[in-house]
């Protein structure tokens with residue numbers, strides 16, 4: 429008997445890898461995750477530090493849901509907070525997928541969707557890009573949906589790792605195609621960093637749409653874990669039954685409220701990303717490296733043998749990038765935008781590694 433479906437692959441460094449290379453974890457510049465280059469706001473750090481560790485957290489996250497609701501003009505009952513949006517992805521699969529159901533995923537993309545479906549005994553059907561800079565053929569998606577009839581579909585917008593950002597009319601068409609079939613989970617983990625974004629909240633007029641948002645990227649709460657979903661009250665109520673009590677800890681709830689109150693910090697982080705991404709794109713052009721235009725806070729570059737390039741960057745330069753081989757893109761690395769000082773160090777290291785190929 430075999431157990432398990434294999435763990436999903438992610439960016440970020442576990443401490444064993446740098447240790448095995450004789451590196452100190454804290455010395456490694458980590459571009460393999462994509463978070464606000466400014467880190468968390470000072471208000472967030474203060475709020476998390478002041479949280480009472482000796483009481484149980486509010487299982488309903490009342491104050492945080494009110495703060496999110498005020499920020500988005502959404503009803504608190506349409507919001508469910510999770511221990512990172514990853515928890516919500518798994519809760520959604522558990523709540524809405526049975527073994528005989530189908531699921532649909534726009535790929536290449538974040539690996540937790542597939543993992544969550546597989547844990548329910550469902551192998552999701554994947555739609556790959558049609559070749560144009562990782563763009564999907566929306567009509568092909570709609571045709572596939574009418575055949576597959578998925579109970580649950582995952583679409584990441586902007587997409588990890590390609591940075592592709594679908595227009596409003598495209599997402600509305602996909603959601604409409606699913607209307608009498610199943611739920612569309614629109615994962616907007618990187619939405620804050622999109623420069624020209626459309627208002628996806630309007631999608632919530634369709635009862636089969638669930639918006640998923642992470643607070644770990646824009647607010648740099650990666651270690652604290654925080655995310656939320658927006659959906660009908662019925663969907664929220666159903667998913668909540670699958671969530672274990674106290675899954676969102678007290679410091680995370682306090683930090684989330686403080687993060688929302690510090691809009692200026694977020695704006696400054698977004699501006700730092702804009703400048704850094706422009707710089708990296710210029711360098712990629714100079715180095716004749718292909719990349720797809722990215723609407724998110726990362727750039728995915730075609731460098732050749734990605735696993736080898738990542739290894740050399742880490743071993744020789746203490747710089748970590750995300751090898752995209754696990755996404756089915758063995759020639760690409762994904763680079764999360766950091767401060768300009770760090771971005772310059774990455775460019776220096778990457779130039780050397782590419783020269784030595």
Ligand SMILES: Cc1ncc(COP(=O)(O)O)c(C=O)c1O
Nearest residue numbers: 512513514538588617642644655
């Ligand atoms: C597309 C996407 N969705 C969700 C997540 C998970 O975010 P969280 O930290 O909120 O669990 C990630 C993390 O990398 C991601 O890339």
